[in-house]
Amino acid sequence: MSQPLDLATLQAPSAASTSFKDAWQARLERWYAHPGLYRWSLGNPFTRWLTQRRTRKLFDLMAGFVHSQVLLGCVRLDLFRTLHQAPTPLTDLAQRTGLAPAVLQRLLLSAVALGLLEHRSQGRFGLGPLGVPLAQHDGIAQMIEHNHLLYQDMQDPLQFLNNAWSGGMAEYWPYAHEKPAVAMPASEVDKFTRYSHLMAASQGFVVQEILSSYFFDEHRCVLDVGAGKGRFVSELAAHAPHLKFKMFDLPPVLALAREGLQAKGLTERVDLHPGSFLDDPLPEGADLITLVRVAHDHPDAVVRQILQKAFAALPLGGVLLLAEPMAQPEEEAGQPEASVDAYFHFYLLAMGAGRLRTPQELQTMMEEAGFTHLEQVPNAMPIHARILVGRKSQCLPLVPEKYVNSH
Numbered sequence: 001m002s003q004p005l006d007l008a009t010l011q012a013p014s015a016a017s018t019s020f021k022d023a024w025q026a027r028l029e030r031w032y033a034h035p036g037l038y039r040w041s042l043g044n045p046f047t048r049w050l051t052q053r054r055t056r057k058l059f060d061l062m063a064g065f066v067h068s069q070v071l072l073g074c075v076r077l078d079l080f081r082t083l084h085q086a087p088t089p090l091t092d093l094a095q096r097t098g099l100a101p102a103v104l105q106r107l108l109l110s111a112v113a114l115g116l117l118e119h120r121s122q123g124r125f126g127l128g129p130l131g132v133p134l135a136q137h138d139g140i141a142q143m144i145e146h147n148h149l150l151y152q153d154m155q156d157p158l159q160f161l162n163n164a165w166s167g168g169m170a171e172y173w174p175y176a177h178e179k180p181a182v183a184m185p186a187s188e189v190d191k192f193t194r195y196s197h198l199m200a201a202s203q204g205f206v207v208q209e210i211l212s213s214y215f216f217d218e219h220r221c222v223l224d225v226g227a228g229k230g231r232f233v234s235e236l237a238a239h240a241p242h243l244k245f246k247m248f249d250l251p252p253v254l255a256l257a258r259e260g261l262q263a264k265g266l267t268e269r270v271d272l273h274p275g276s277f278l279d280d281p282l283p284e285g286a287d288l289i290t291l292v293r294v295a296h297d298h299p300d301a302v303v304r305q306i307l308q309k310a311f312a313a314l315p316l317g318g319v320l321l322l323a324e325p326m327a328q329p330e331e332e333a334g335q336p337e338a339s340v341d342a343y344f345h346f347y348l349l350a351m352g353a354g355r356l357r358t359p360q361e362l363q364t365m366m367e368e369a370g371f372t373h374l375e376q377v378p379n380a381m382p383i384h385a386r387i388l389v390g391r392k393s394q395c396l397p398l399v400p401e402k403y404v405n406s407h
Contacts, residue, residue, distance in 0.1 A: 070110045075145060079117070083125060084135035087125060090123065115131075139203070140202075146172075150350050160350070165353075199229070207292075216288070230270070244271075245270040246270070248273045251275075271283075291306065295362065307365055307369035310369070317393070323388075363390075374390045
């Protein structure tokens with residue numbers, strides 16, 4: 001039988017050996033671990049909701065893989081687009097998918113429980129509130145399918161941590177963990193086609209965050225580094241008709257972009273500059289350089305190199321705009337949005353040598369490269385990306401003060 005709750009046994013550690021915050025956290029931990037607290041909290045109407053909420057959150061963590069596979073199953077059966085056309089009964093869905101009704105029903109009811117689908121009249125199933133975006137945005141479905149590589153890599157999480165770059169995700173993103181060759185055999189072109197298409201399809205939400213948050217009126221020419229197939233450039237060109245553009249990426253990637261730019265009538269506004277930011281300088285002539293979902297793919301040394309080259313390529317007064325998912329600052333770690341960090345920490349580890357950085361870390365790296373007037377641009381959905389800008393206000397980078405007296 002468990003011991004009754006005894007407050008006398010829950011004394012905090014001595015203040016002489018720890019800070020007040022640490023002492024308070026240690027006291028809370030001892031409270032949470034006391035065998036009588038769970039029973040007491042459920043019996044108290046003022047604390048019952050908190051215990052229930054934490055229990056549900058813990059169960060959701062345990063069941064998270066099952067939830068992701070329910071989502072993947074619905075995507076592979078094309079249920080979201082099917083039900084977007086019209087609510088459909090189980091029997092019709094079973095006939096369309098080729099699954100036995102009793103088996104498919106388990107998937108449908110699980111999707112209802114997760115808010116992906118919902119019950120409709122006459123025994124039909126329709127889209128739930130979380131299913132609507134999946135029916136309308138093809139890029140989300142492609143990322144869900146793509147994440148299957150990550151789940152395969154992480155079947156044994158400890159083995160994954162010891163050898164993260166040997167799985168399917170690293171193979172999918174070869175440029176993120178190897179030094180890319182500018183010239184490559186034709187057999188490798190399929191890899192660039194595959195991941196360039198995914199990048200373009202999944203970039204829409206990030207692009208909209210930038211276009212709705214940053215004003216481009218002061219600029220005349222934009223250099224997009226790591227431009228891919230040109231999704232960002234194409235949408236920015238429609239958003240700001242006065243702009244000229246330069247796109248910098250590996251030759252096979254820009255070869256894919258050329259056809260799309262021609263179809264959109266943008267060839268006269270966009271200059272293509274094939275190259276590798278590991279080996280080549282960035283082209284000059286733009287007063288705004290953009291890094292959209294580039295920095296987090298690479299280790300610190302490469303990011304510093306890109307930032308230094310961006311600084312060198314910009315004229316005085318030029319601006320660097322960096323946009324990508326970023327880690328929550330330490331002071332925000334307890335907020336619900338911080339759970340997104342767990343996904344990106346492991347995704348980027350599986351992908352290669354990149355990592356998720358806080359805005360403060362990236363701003364420090366920008367400052368070390370010479371940029372001033374650093375600021376974070378407010379945007380509506382930081383879960384998709386946060387936006388940092390810095391300006392080139394002098395010809396040579398400042399030596400960070402911490403290095404001045406280091407020798």
